[in-house]
Structure formats: C-alpha cells, structure tokens
Amino acid sequence: MRGSIICIGNRFIEEDAAGLRVFDRIQALHPLPVGIELVEGGLAGLNLLPLLEHGGRVVFVDAIRGFTQAGKIVLLTHREILQAPGHFCFGHDAGLPYLLAVLPKVCEGELPEEMVLVGLEGSCVDETIEKAAEMSVSIAVHGLRGLG
Amino acid sequence: MVKITKGINIPLNRAEGDLEINVEVEDGIITEAWSAGTLFRGFEGMMQGRGALDGLVMTPRVCGICSITHLTAAVEALDAIAAVTPPDNARRLRNLALMVETVQSDVRQAILMFMVDFANRDAYGDHPLGADAYGRYQPLAGRAALEVIRESKRLVQVIAIIGGQWPHTSFMVPGGVTSIPEIAKLLQCRIIVERFQSWYERSILGCSIERWLAIGSVADLETWLEESPAHRDSEVGFFLRFSRKIGLQALGKGPNRFLSYGNLPLPLETEVKGTGGRMTAAGYAACAAVFSFEANKISEDVSHSWYEQDTVALHPFAGKTKPYASGQSGRLYSWVKAPRYGGEVIETGPLAEMVISGNPLFCDMIEKDGPSVMARQLARLVRPAGLLRPMALWLDELVEKRGEPFYHSVRTIPDGQGAGMIQAARGALGHWVKIQDEKISHYQIITPTAWNGSPRDEQGARGAWEEALIGTPVKDIKNPVEAGHVVRSFDPCLVCAVHCLSKGQERGRVTVGSFR
Numbered sequence: 110m111r112g113s114i115i116c117i118g119n120r121f122i123e124e125d126a127a128g129l130r131v132f133d134r135i136q137a138l139h140p141l142p143v144g145i146e147l148v149e150g151g152l153a154g155l156n157l158l159p160l161l162e163h164g165g166r167v168v169f170v171d172a173i174r175g176f177t178q179a180g181k182i183v184l185l186t187h188r189e190i191l192q193a194p195g196h197f198c199f200g201h202d203a204g205l206p207y208l209l210a211v212l213p214k215v216c217e218g219e220l221p222e223e224m225v226l227v228g229l230e231g232s233c234v235d236e237t238i239e240k241a242a243e244m245s246v247s248i249a250v251h252g253l254r255g256l257g
Numbered sequence: 258m259v260k261i262t263k264g265i266n267i268p269l270n271r272a273e274g275d276l277e278i279n280v281e282v283e284d285g286i287i288t289e290a291w292s293a294g295t296l297f298r299g300f301e302g303m304m305q306g307r308g309a310l311d312g313l314v315m316t317p318r319v320c321g322i323c324s325i326t327h328l329t330a331a332v333e334a335l336d337a338i339a340a341v342t343p344p345d346n347a348r349r350l351r352n353l354a355l356m357v358e359t360v361q362s363d364v365r366q367a368i369l370m371f372m373v374d375f376a377n378r379d380a381y382g383d384h385p386l387g388a389d390a391y392g393r394y395q396p397l398a399g400r401a402a403l404e405v406i407r408e409s410k411r412l413v414q415v416i417a418i419i420g421g422q423w424p425h426t427s428f429m430v431p432g433g434v435t436s437i438p439e440i441a442k443l444l445q446c447r448i449i450v451e452r453f454q455s456w457y458e459r460s461i462l463g464c465s466i467e468r469w470l471a472i473g474s475v476a477d478l479e480t481w482l483e484e485s486p487a488h489r490d491s492e493v494g495f496f497l498r499f500s501r502k503i504g505l506q507a508l509g510k511g512p513n514r515f516l517s518y519g520n521l522p523l524p525l526e527t528e529v530k531g532t533g534g535r536m537t538a539a540g541y542a543a544c545a546a547v548f549s550f551e552a553n554k555i556s557e558d559v560s561h562s563w564y565e566q567d568t569v570a571l572h573p574f575a576g577k578t579k580p581y582a583s584g585q586s587g588r589l590y591s592w593v594k595a596p597r598y599g600g601e602v603i604e605t606g607p608l609a610e611m612v613i614s615g616n617p618l619f620c621d622m623i624e625k626d627g628p629s630v631m632a633r634q635l636a637r638l639v640r641p642a643g644l645l646r647p648m649a650l651w652l653d654e655l656v657e658k659r660g661e662p663f664y665h666s667v668r669t670i671p672d673g674q675g676a677g678m679i680q681a682a683r684g685a686l687g688h689w690v691k692i693q694d695e696k697i698s699h700y701q702i703i704t705p706t707a708w709n710g711s712p713r714d715e716q717g718a719r720g721a722w723e724e725a726l727i728g729t730p731v732k733d734i735k736n737p738v739e740a741g742h743v744v745r746s747f748d749p750c751l752v753c754a755v756h757c758l759s760k761g762q763e764r765g766r767v768t769v770g771s772f773r
Contacts, residue, residue, distance in 0.1 A: 152318070152324075153324075158410045
C-alpha cells in the first residue's frame, strides 16, 4: 500500500517543532522503503489536501499539547484527531482537525484508507524524536499492526 | 452612562493565532481598543550570522499562508544587493507564483473567514438573509464554503509546477529562477488558471471579469447589482446586499490613509500594463489623494511594544528586534511593533492597492463615504478580477518565449544592503537585509499585520484596526460580532506561530473590558 509521512509544524517555534525534527531525522537516517513518501508539511494547512487524495496510508507527525506527559509519544486515530478542538472553523492557523474534517467533503480523488497521528508532547529529547521517526516509518509501511 | 467592564470573548481564535484585542464599551459603543500580539516571533534574530542565501530557505517557512510571499520579498532584497535584474521569464514565473498565493488567500479569507460570520445564527438568525447566509457559509457544510476549498486547492498545483516542488519551494534565487517548466506543464498551468477563472466569474462575480471591471463608480455598482439575478446571487452580490442590511458600509473607518509598496515587477516586454514598472502601483494616499511612495519614510516605533526601547523610531535598515518585556507595566502591551509612514498610521491591503492604483470604483467609495468594512472586504473579494487575466497572459508569454533566459548568473552576494518590498495578500511586506562577508548581518521584516495591527506609537496614535474599532456599536456583549467584522476586514494574520494539536486550547480573542 502507498504510504505518506507528513510532518507538520513550525521549525522556528520550539513547542511546535517536533514534527519537523522527526522529518529531519527520517531524512537523515532512513533510506525510505519503496512506496513511502516523506513530506515536510510545515504550515501548509489546507494546501495539504492534494496530498490526501491518493488513497493509501497517511501518517501525520506533529507536536501535541495536553494529551500526555512532556516528552512522550501518543498515537491518535483519525477519530481522535477529529475530537480535538478546532475542527469546525477555518482560520489562517487551521490545523489537522479542520483538514481532516473537510477532507471527505472536498476530496476529488481517493480518500486515505488509514490516517494516524504520531503526536509528540512538549519538549522532546533526541531519543524520543528517533523513536517517533522509527514508529512513523513502521506505521507508514505496515499500519498500526506494524508496531507489534 | 453605562460602562461595561465584564470580560467577554468572541472566537477570534479561528482566524488570528496569537492575537488579543481588548475594547472598552460605553453605552453599546466601542470607545477604546488595544491590539496585542501575544507571541514573540524573533525570526530576524535567527537570521543574523547565517549565509547570505539562507533567507530564501528560512523565511518561506515563517508562514504557511505567505510562503511564496516571503520568498519573493527575500529574493528581491538579494537582487537589490547583487544589483541584478532578473530576466523577463523569471519575472513572469515569480509573479505567477505570488499571484496564485494571493488569489487563493483572497477567496478563502472572504468566504471562510469573513462571510462565515454572516452564518452566525445568534447574531443573524432572524435576519431576512440569514437563512441564505447559513446555507452558503455554514462551516464544513455551506455550499460556498466547500466550493471555495474545492476550487482553490487546485491552484497550488501551479506553484508546484513552477517551483518544482510543493510545499516549501525555494525556486527563486538572486538573478532569476531555478526552474524552466516544460511547455506541457505551462499549458497545464494555463488550464488550471482558466478553470479557476471560470468558477470565479460564475460563482464569485456572477459575471465576466470584463463586466466587473467596467464598474467605475458607486452608481455603476448599483446598476450592476440590479442588472441581473446572477449578479445579485453571486458571492459579491450577496456580500453587498447582506453588508448593507447590517450597516458594514458605516463600520470600521480606520485612519483613512493608505500605503502600498507596489507589486509584480513588469517584464521589459509584456502585454500586461502597469505603473512605474510594476503592475500594482506603489504609493501613499490620504483619502483618495495619492502621493509617490518614499521608502525612507518608513520607521518602526517600539514605544508600546515589548522591545528594548529607542529614543526615536528607526528605519528598518537601522531597526532592532531585541525583546525586553520588563518594566513600564501597562504601557507596553504587544509583541508587534508599530510601523509608521512619515510618522503616520496607515492601512495596507487590497483596499489600499485599489485606491493607490486609482481604481475608480474604490476611489469613489472612499471619497463619498470613507473607508469601511464593506469597502475593505469588497476590495479583497474582487482583487482576483484584476489578477487572473494577467496570469493567463504571462503564461502565454512563457510558452511563446520559453527559449529566452530564466536566470542571470549571480556567483556571490556582495557586501551591501537591499530591501524586498512587495504586496502580500494582506498588504505591504518588506524584508530589509544587510550582507557582510557573505553572511547576513541584519534582517528586519515588517509584515502587513504589523502595519494594520500595530499598537499605539509614541504620540499615542492607535494602530489601524485599533482606530477602526472606535465607534463600533456592540449590540450584544456576549456575541460582539460587529467588532469581529471590523478586525477581520483587515484579514489579520499572526499565524507565524503555533499550530499544534491541543486539548481545550483557546487562542486569540476580543475581550470587552478595561485595559487601562
């Protein structure tokens, strides 16, 4: 199955940079498996929609706040992402919940079969970033069952 | 006299990231306003000591909405320092990418961020046009709300083709561009732009671009509105009808002074028309009286901002961005500086572009009634009408002249200073850069939201939307939608901030209550 890893965030704001640190790590460490695409999603917001119209599996990687202890990783399903605040209204700062809420209503291609968020809480040490990078690749290739 | 000091929020957070606006209301009228940017950005400090070209990679990542815009300003500053004029084809490609970003922003902001307030049932549930507005703009369900996302998302393919990648292209370099799109790709861009134009004419204008651009006065606008059901039912037609019913033509006056740096440098040989070498004119206007633009009149006042204080407001080539948040409690209230032009507060954005470019409709509106929420938002909604045809022309010219240069060689960036001054979707954007020993020794950015959303200056003069809020009636302090209309008509964006997924997060608000 085709898989995408889309790393989100602002690398200039420490509390929002974790997703892009994971992007840098995956790019540096992993020759990506065939069929897996790595995207620096940054702050592209709604302009990520065209990347979500090709079916397959999509793994988002982003900083999170208020889900767990600082430095921990949380996996959130599509449904759990949609339960977060901010899914309802668009703004310049519209995030992942809005993107996923509007996706099925405007998609002109094939919706992803599976979408997962690898969420990193607060400041993360290098070990956590590396663990998230490995986890993201594994999920992109095998789905959640790839975590064993 | 009744003075309300109870703190109340409206959900401004959906639009503006880290922005807080405090207002005082007396007898149902806003009498004071303070606009505060609540996050220190500090990008300028990150740039110092980096390689001369690093601004091309770093500044587009400052903002997801204005990525191409920052890239354009950054490269124009380096062009100036290297004393190089990019070849015509590079101008065309750079302009096209910037125009895509502007057009996309304009229609999304209008429908998804401004007109969505017309679907606010607490405020307009009993309004005669309220049900229609709800059907059009209801979040995630309104037909216009979904259509605008569907149509505007395709535009990004043009940037992907021109820039060779998406997101985060850095295809603009001093001396030109790094990509030479194939003819087939240019034709693909042409089809995307044509398709978007067709939707824009059908749904947003309700008429052809030629018919819209023939409107030369407020009286003409009335004629156009009554001319056809397609005009009245279009998004522009509906916007006009709804706005007048709720009095937006009388709200949000602001300073009534305008600034545009001018935009879209013209290729030496082109069918596209402009003024002073740019498609969009540069200038300063007091009401509709336009004066030439003088870049040395720009200064940054930090008297009410949390920065190390200077005795005078400095030009951005001399400006500093050193946070200093202690002391002077109460006087300092924003991380946004206060840019001024000739010491004056100005408004920038689409309305400023229309007035300074001499658009007869908007000049007539300003002369008759002054600036307003309605004029400001209408200017944004119809700005693409002036951009889509030149986009198609430049694509045609690229196909015809593809064999001509796209790049003039620039081997190193010499010591020196230069400014990249352009019009972003939200208004005047400038990057002021100094290079020494092939490294950045100075970088200052003034964004459109700094111009429009500045705090007070040394003279106590309010920023543009602080001023525009004064006199705004607030019928229901629990749902102060009128204040939201005023602020959102400037399309504020402090989004170069935090996006992460949060539980119960709340950012950005208008608070009714004392800030003194």
